[in-house]
Amino acid sequence: MKKVLGLAAVALLGLGLVGAQAADKLKIGFIYVGPIGDHGWSYQHNQGRIAIEEEFGDQVETVYIENVSEGPDAERAIERLARDGAGLIFTTSFGFMNPTVKVAKKFPDVKFEHATGYKRADNLSTYSARFYEGRYIIGQIAAKMSKSGTAGYIASFPIPEVVRGINSFMLGAQSVNPDFKVKVVWVNTWYDPGKEADAAKALLDQGADVIAQHTDSPAPLQVAEERGAIGFGQASDMINFAPKAQLTAIVDDWSVYYKGRVKAVLDGTWKSEDVWGGLAAEMVLMAPYTNLPEDVAKAAAETQEKIRSGEFHPFTGPIFKQDGSQAVGEGEILDDGTLLGMNWYIKGIDDKLPQ
């Protein structure tokens, strides 16, 4: 028995060596927090991975681990990719920040890219997208399309990213209708179709007639579709799930960024950076404006172009906080630091931020 095992081990070792010889191409690893089939966050990151394979072909090899819990398991999963010979590793959720920092310290020759975090090192970059730019646009659309003047907003966790999204959505809506109302439901999950659908139903029952979401499943849109309401896709274009209800979607497109970073590694020009790109960087895209009157679609496209060209910033003052104090004065723009740590609502949002 022992002998057989030994032989098998030798044979497999041989296989391993063959594998190692072919390894002069760049191996790129991805860690996903969800399943790649979620049609939301992890799905879009995986689309970025596929784009890398298509662009660079034989020069690269990509591997991924999906459904990695943001907890004790994360560090092991990241380290496995590094040990497996990956030269560039993308960790694609905020909760992977400290594990990524730890593994990056252990493997100084491997390059790491962490999405949505704020800790960097010589071999650790951070990147994120300015999704709030898209949220301003859908806020405007919502205010124009809503008959009841009330939107329902399905929010995941009260972290700055989500709070910033709600504020931006509301700023967009207020630019059309200063009395616009938004009802927020916190579902405390990024992905739970059942919970998200329940929240959407509750919001529609409470008088909202347009649904916005900061969770990843198409379930809220599907509820809107069933109930004759309208809504917006999240992370990916969800038009197939709700052909009549989706007005547009805020699409996370990581492929341009990912391809750029891979090229930088291949060229030897990779440097640790902090990238926060939006419409202009093509990290945020808007799905086609559908199911909309022509003037609304046109106005949305105009706003999109203004934000993209830098002519307009969604967080341009005057902006007042919920408690009445002024956050930024007339004509000024809220700085990135404040945006990144945002933990307050703007005036007009009828909800108490969970603390």
Place this chain on the structure above:
Amino acid sequence: MRLELEKRAERSSLMALLSPVIALALTLVTGGILFAALGQNPVIALYTFFIEPLTASWSLQELVVKATPLILIGVGLAVCYLSNNWNIGAEGQFTFGAIVGCVLPIMFPGFESALTLPLMLVMGVAGGMAWAAIPAFLKVRFGTNEILTSLMLVYIAQLLLDWLVRGPWRDPDGFNFPESRVFSEAATLPALADGRMHLGAIFAIIAVLIMAVVLLKSLKGFEIRVLGQAPRAGRFAGFSQNRMVWFAFLLAGGLAGLAGISEVSGSVNQLTPIVSPGYGFTAIIVAFLGRLNPIGIFFSGFLLALSYLGGEAAQVGLGISDKTTRVFQGMLLFYVLACDTLILYRVRFGRPSATGRGN
């Protein structure tokens, strides 16, 4: 025509011993077929899944890290289940132990001395015991079903943790993201080698050894089993049912709390909204897979940990989905339970007998 399970008059002790081995063999065969159906070479796939994680020092250490909480919780749960106390809430006891143990490094980060770690561990154990004391009290005082109470307390502990890391315990330098500050060196369980294996592994071994002696060799072990299998007989022998409820819950809670604070201090180094990928629930499987025997639990803890690591290795090495890992774990448990059942019972086809013996 119907299927019936009939208790075997005598069971083969050899078969009972071999049962987990047969189950493992069946899992490997079915797994091989599964991999072949997925278009993989079954030998390489099985090697990646079960052997590769054992071939490098770092992954061996990771295996220990993953198995440590499962074993610590599992041996405590064994005492609960043997004594007929259905504590399903180890996940909550783990979480609350982690919370209480982290009071020091989070609220008093300046307190760095040789006492920091021992105090954290003691507080972690106390936290786990306190959380387990609630279902114990409710059962003893009101006769409440401990399955429900202990399970529901899991969610309360998780939400409490969630609230703490999003609110009062948020890292002051963390841009309002939901994480506590990172612990200092003085609040970190020392590593045992060059990797992530930490002192918690020693706690697990000690717990296994002590509980093996207690359960297999001591009067207390006898008391636990008698009260579990024949409560009336136990009462005649002068054993107190209520005292056993307290003993089992406090022991299991304390060990789960120890696992919680060890994991947070030794492995994660901070409190995050999720501190456990389901250890408390997986440990239930570990306890039964190990047949409620501390030595068995030691091995089953490693086996389950291996299935997680192997699943990741297979994802990276072979590019197969993480769902395969779950299927594998499910298969393993299915075969173990099936083998056990068929050793104790025999399947009979036919009508129920005239006397209507259903079981």
